[in-house]
Amino acid sequence: MKIIIIGNGISGITAARYIRKLSDHEITVISSESAHHYSRPALMYMYMGHMRYVDTKPYEDHFWTKNRISLLQDHVTEIDYQQKTLSTKGLNAPMPYDKLIIAVGSMPNKFGWPGQDLKGVGGFYSLQDLEQIEAYSKGLKRAVVVGGGLIGIELAEMYHSRHIPVTMIVRESSYWENVLPAEESAMITRHIQSRGIDLRLGVNLGEIIDDGSGTACAVTVKETGERIDCGYVGLTAGVRPNVDWLKSSDLHIEKGIVVNHHLETSIPDVYAIGDCAQITEPVSGRRAIEAVWYTGRMMGQTVAKNICGVTTAYDPGIWFNSAKFIDIEYQVYGDVPTNPVDGISSIYWEHPDGEQSVRILYRSDTQVVTGFNLMGIRFRHEVCEKWLRDQATIEAVMSRLELAHFDPEFYQRHYEDIMAVYRQQTGSSITAKPSRGLNRVLQFLKA
Amino acid sequence: MSQVYKSLSIANPDTLSWSPLQKLTSAIGIAGLTILIAATFGVTFPNATAWLIASLGLMTVGVVSFSYVTYLQQPAGIKNNNIWHDRISSRGISAWVAGVAITAFYIVLYQYPQVLGLGSDGAANTGLVALFDPLSQWIKGVPASQWFVYGTLYTLAIIIFGIRYIWKYRHNKYQVLRTISVMFFQTGFAFLIPELMEGLNKSTYNKWFDKDMKNMWPLDYDFFFDWHWEGMISNGSIGLFMLILGIAMIFFISPLLTYLYGKRWYCSWVCGCGGLAETAGDPFRQLSDKSLKAWKIERWVIHLVLVFVTIMTIAVLYTQMGNNPEQYWLTRDMFAIGISILLLGVIGLVYYLKDKHPDLQQDAGKIIMGVLAVIVAILLINYFIGSGNAFFIDAYSLRSAYGFYIGAIFSGIIGVGFYPLMGSRVWCRYGCPMAGLLGLQQKFFSRFRITTNGGQCISCGNCSTYCEMGIDVRSYAQKGQNIVRASCVGCGVCAAVCPRGVLRLENGSDDIYEKTLDIRVDGVRLSE
Ligand SMILES: Cc1cc2nc3c(=O)[nH]c(=O)nc-3n(C[C@H](O)[C@H](O)[C@H](O)COP(=O)(O)OP(=O)(O)OC[C@H]3O[C@@H](n4cnc5c(N)ncnc54)[C@H](O)[C@@H]3O)c2cc1C
Ligand code: SF4
Numbered sequence: 001m002k003i004i005i006i007g008n009g010i011s012g013i014t015a016a017r018y019i020r021k022l023s024d025h026e027i028t029v030i031s032s033e034s035a036h037h038y039s040r041p042a043l044m045y046m047y048m049g050h051m052r053y054v055d056t057k058p059y060e061d062h063f064w065t066k067n068r069i070s071l072l073q074d075h076v077t078e079i080d081y082q083q084k085t086l087s088t089k090g091l092n093a094p095m096p097y098d099k100l101i102i103a104v105g106s107m108p109n110k111f112g113w114p115g116q117d118l119k120g121v122g123g124f125y126s127l128q129d130l131e132q133i134e135a136y137s138k139g140l141k142r143a144v145v146v147g148g149g150l151i152g153i154e155l156a157e158m159y160h161s162r163h164i165p166v167t168m169i170v171r172e173s174s175y176w177e178n179v180l181p182a183e184e185s186a187m188i189t190r191h192i193q194s195r196g197i198d199l200r201l202g203v204n205l206g207e208i209i210d211d212g213s214g215t216a217c218a219v220t221v222k223e224t225g226e227r228i229d230c231g232y233v234g235l236t237a238g239v240r241p242n243v244d245w246l247k248s249s250d251l252h253i254e255k256g257i258v259v260n261h262h263l264e265t266s267i268p269d270v271y272a273i274g275d276c277a278q279i280t281e282p283v284s285g286r287r288a289i290e291a292v293w294y295t296g297r298m299m300g301q302t303v304a305k306n307i308c309g310v311t312t313a314y315d316p317g318i319w320f321n322s323a324k325f326i327d328i329e330y331q332v333y334g335d336v337p338t339n340p341v342d343g344i345s346s347i348y349w350e351h352p353d354g355e356q357s358v359r360i361l362y363r364s365d366t367q368v369v370t371g372f373n374l375m376g377i378r379f380r381h382e383v384c385e386k387w388l389r390d391q392a393t394i395e396a397v398m399s400r401l402e403l404a405h406f407d408p409e410f411y412q413r414h415y416e417d418i419m420a421v422y423r424q425q426t427g428s429s430i431t432a433k434p435s436r437g438l439n440r441v442l443q444f445l446k447a
Numbered sequence: 448m449s450q451v452y453k454s455l456s457i458a459n460p461d462t463l464s465w466s467p468l469q470k471l472t473s474a475i476g477i478a479g480l481t482i483l484i485a486a487t488f489g490v491t492f493p494n495a496t497a498w499l500i501a502s503l504g505l506m507t508v509g510v511v512s513f514s515y516v517t518y519l520q521q522p523a524g525i526k527n528n529n530i531w532h533d534r535i536s537s538r539g540i541s542a543w544v545a546g547v548a549i550t551a552f553y554i555v556l557y558q559y560p561q562v563l564g565l566g567s568d569g570a571a572n573t574g575l576v577a578l579f580d581p582l583s584q585w586i587k588g589v590p591a592s593q594w595f596v597y598g599t600l601y602t603l604a605i606i607i608f609g610i611r612y613i614w615k616y617r618h619n620k621y622q623v624l625r626t627i628s629v630m631f632f633q634t635g636f637a638f639l640i641p642e643l644m645e646g647l648n649k650s651t652y653n654k655w656f657d658k659d660m661k662n663m664w665p666l667d668y669d670f671f672f673d674w675h676w677e678g679m680i681s682n683g684s685i686g687l688f689m690l691i692l693g694i695a696m697i698f699f700i701s702p703l704l705t706y707l708y709g710k711r712w713y714c715s716w717v718c719g720c721g722g723l724a725e726t727a728g729d730p731f732r733q734l735s736d737k738s739l740k741a742w743k744i745e746r747w748v749i750h751l752v753l754v755f756v757t758i759m760t761i762a763v764l765y766t767q768m769g770n771n772p773e774q775y776w777l778t779r780d781m782f783a784i785g786i787s788i789l790l791l792g793v794i795g796l797v798y799y800l801k802d803k804h805p806d807l808q809q810d811a812g813k814i815i816m817g818v819l820a821v822i823v824a825i826l827l828i829n830y831f832i833g834s835g836n837a838f839f840i841d842a843y844s845l846r847s848a849y850g851f852y853i854g855a856i857f858s859g860i861i862g863v864g865f866y867p868l869m870g871s872r873v874w875c876r877y878g879c880p881m882a883g884l885l886g887l888q889q890k891f892f893s894r895f896r897i898t899t900n901g902g903q904c905i906s907c908g909n910c911s912t913y914c915e916m917g918i919d920v921r922s923y924a925q926k927g928q929n930i931v932r933a934s935c936v937g938c939g940v941c942a943a944v945c946p947r948g949v950l951r952l953e954n955g956s957d958d959i960y961e962k963t964l965d966i967r968v969d970g971v972r973l974s975e
């Protein structure tokens with residue numbers, strides 16, 4: 001059987017690796033961005049000089065030949081689902097497939113801003129985007145980043161690392177408040193400002209101004225009309241599935257390519273995974289499109305099993321994610337609502353330095369813990385996951401919170417302070433049970 | 448399309464330029480270094496004390512103030528910006544110059560000390576060595592030797608670059624404590640205490656022995672040599688103390704600490720070679736080779752050095768022993784049998800653990816057993832035919848070969864000289880027999896490992912890039928598997944630089960034989 005995978009991102013590559021683990025099928029991965037798989041979240045580190053391109057490749061180049069996974073750097077232009085072939089820019093004849101996996105990722109959002117297609121304006125998604133950002137960085141006096149969120153702050157940090165002044169235009173009135181609870185959002189807002197980044201909150205981009213030669217030279221703020229001169233405009237107002245090029249066919253597409261829980265599309269033998277897939281009936285509490293690394297990886301595994309005859313439903317398990325806002329690390333496990341929700345209680349502790357916090361959420365009636373939100377502190381994924389899966393009560397979690405400790409050795413531990421917040425807020429009088437050390441964690445996880 | 452990503456392979460084509468303050472402070476440091484270079488090339492300074500103070504002082508002020516403006520004036524956090532844009536840390540032209548200069552210094556130091564101005568046959572020192580005479584006189588009342596010059600500069604480097612490192616990682620208490628520890632052991636144990644003791648003990652100056660209490664066989668490969676043995680025995684209670692401590696370190700203290708904490712207790716908290724690599728070598732840690740091929744070479748080379756030092760030491764000891772029990776209670780025969788029993792004990796232990804331990808069933812366990820068996824066989828053959836040379840080779844040529852090729856060329860010339868080209872731990876990774884021995888124990892019989900945080904890895908590669916031992920940390924982290932590698936020195940930098948909080952250095956005895964198993968294949972836990 002000949003399997004073609006379009007896209008060598010994390011989802012396509014995980015699918016390829018698992019198909020190879022499970023079978024002897026012929027595998028070809030076609031992707032236009034790069035010859036080999038690299039880590040997209042590492043793009044920023046290339047610009048900042050932490051790593052070279054070669055360091056961002058998770059597998060050495062000989063890995064692919066050894067595992068008989070053919071790689072083709074080319075752009076797929078058309079798919080003929082009847083004939084089961086696809087055409088590319090580089091190949092003269094259509095290429096046949098037996099099964100096709102579409103893993104073509106996302107593309108940056110553009111909201112029809114005047115001037116959005118000028119030179120010196122671009123998103124931040126691919127190596128080519130980075131290349132362009134690099135080309136415009138020489139002698140750059142100021143950059144403007146439009147849109148908050150995880151990619152916007154990365155782009156701002158990149159400029160900051162080269163001492164290029166940067167202005168951020170962010171619609172929300174506090175950073176990422178559409179995802180983070182208020183206190184955490186305020187913390188990140190303070191942190192960004194403390195680094196000297198010009199953060200404009202609660203405003204929108206008006207237009208991007210042409211310098212007369214088709215290149216951007218400034219932007220205006222919609223609300224105030226203020227003009228900000230700049231040599232580059234980065235558009236980071238979110239991403240959407242990269243499916244426009246597929247829309248003229250029979251393939252069922254809404255926002256993304258619609259797939260069932262076996263990741264099958266509306267057309268037989270065609271699957272879609274990763275950022276570009278839209279799940280028809282997501283498991284409760286999860287969204288139909290989740291454009292993150294981890295879900296791409298899980299879908300890659302799931303689709304491989306389905307293709308190799310091990311029928312498996314896509315089940316992303318308990319939600320988790322992580323990021324880093326300049327110097328503050330962020331981790332989340334389970335459900336963390338943005339605004340207070342009826343019936344959900346929240347225990348929130350913040351370090352006096354304002355750069356670390358722990359939030360634990362639980363049902364007010366059953367006392368069952370539903371989510372963890374950490375800033376500047378590392379928690380152990382497996383432990384949080386087990387608490388959430390086993391529906392542990394807040395008292396059980398509080399009294400053994402140290403089991404989740406994942407900060408490096410000798411770091412200060414704050415579990416007493418966190419418990420003090422809990423006792424004060426609830427009138428409880430619980431005390432900590434011995435929970436320090438890896439052996440206790442292993443025993444807890446095995447139990 | 449394809450040139451697009453090729454040009455990115457050098458990240459930023461324009462190399463970074465330093466700020467005016469960085470340039471000024473590095474110029475101060477280089478001025479101090481220039482005095483040393485001038486002395487090496489024969490400039491005689493009228494007032495050695497003043498010039499020495501000026502030189503060491505300028506280098507200290509230069510490095511410390513450079514670190515101050517580079518790190519302490521910035522907010523705390525990971526400071527890897529522009530590392531691959533800076534010539535010195537990305538194998539640029541200045542890195543090559545530095546590499547050649549350091550290599551040349553080591554060659555001269557080991558082979559041609561007279562070039563540095565060491566006076567031979569009682570003649571007064573000149574040049575660089577003479578510059579250090581006042582300090583040597585002050586500390587121990589004798590003129591300087593090339594080794595005193597080297598020891599002083601080595602210690603100074605660990606102190607001033609240690610300050611740099613502490614400021615760079617000031618948000619990370621593990622890094623800070625670890626660095627204070629290597630600075631302390633180098634300054635106190637390796638430098639001050641031995642030098643002062645020599646000053647107090649001038650009468651027995653001829654019968655020299657190593658007074659560095661943290662130095663240990665097999666890194667200290669001459670510990671069992673006859674002259675060193677006599678040095679210890681003829682030096683009263685201090686010598687006896689060092690002898691007992693040395694043996695206790697090898698057989699009790701080191702195995703116990705390695706069991707509890709992994710080899711890091713030595714390699715990145717105590718050892719002087721590790722100390723220099725972690726401080727002065729820090730700007731070069733990203734240059735280590737992460738490829739599978741490098742790992743294969745590493746395993747062969749380091750274990751061959753370990754076998755070499757073991758055979759050399761046994762041969763030397765064997766030759767040193769007498770045949771007559773009345774002269775000396777330990778005879779060759781007893782020694783041959785004793786060592787055989789010890790090594791057979793190790794084989795037995797490996798065999799016993801084999802079934803519990805998935806890794807030992809693979810090649811490593813067989814190789815260890817094979818090599819030890821060969822050594823035992825040769826010893827026993829010898830015992831029966833009664834030859835004077837334990838391995839049918841002259842122990843003296845073995846020992847001088849080891850001293851020259853491993854002790855000098857590998858550990859010094861390549862080990863430090865190649866910092867700017869191959870990274871800071873070339874010796875520790877490919878050559879050090881101590882690291883080889885502790886590594887075997889760490890892999891098979893230690894509570895230490897690096898755990899990975901569930902499925903949080905984004906495969907970015909920061910951990911692998913900044914692992915000075917060239918371990919592809921990411922290849923484990925992205926699978927959700929613990930990192931249990933013989934070579935890991937537990938520096939903790941991978942955990943520090945990981946932007947997603949995925950790695951943690953830990954000790955735990957509960958799963959000691961299963962710690963390498965996949966915990967969470969590919970970071971994913973799918974319901975079946
Ligand atoms: C800067 C940045 C930082 C991020 N950081 C994080 C993070 O920290 N954590 C996290 O969870 N997620 C992060 N993400 C999101 C994460 O990278 C994506 O969710 C993930 O890469 C999606 O993987 P994928 O395999 O679905 O698609 P992609 O990685 O987008 O791969 C799709 C590939 O298909 C190719 N392709 C598309 N169309 C065609 C065609 N017609 N022919 C041939 N090839 C084609 C594309 O060129 C691309 O290489 C980040 C994203 C960006 C942009
Ligand atoms: S694996 Fe991590 S702790 Fe071990 S040597 Fe490498 S960077 Fe240091």
Ligand code: SF4
Binds near residue numbers: 904908921945
């Ligand atoms: S462990 Fe951390 S540093 Fe290493 S690849 Fe994964 S996310 Fe990156």
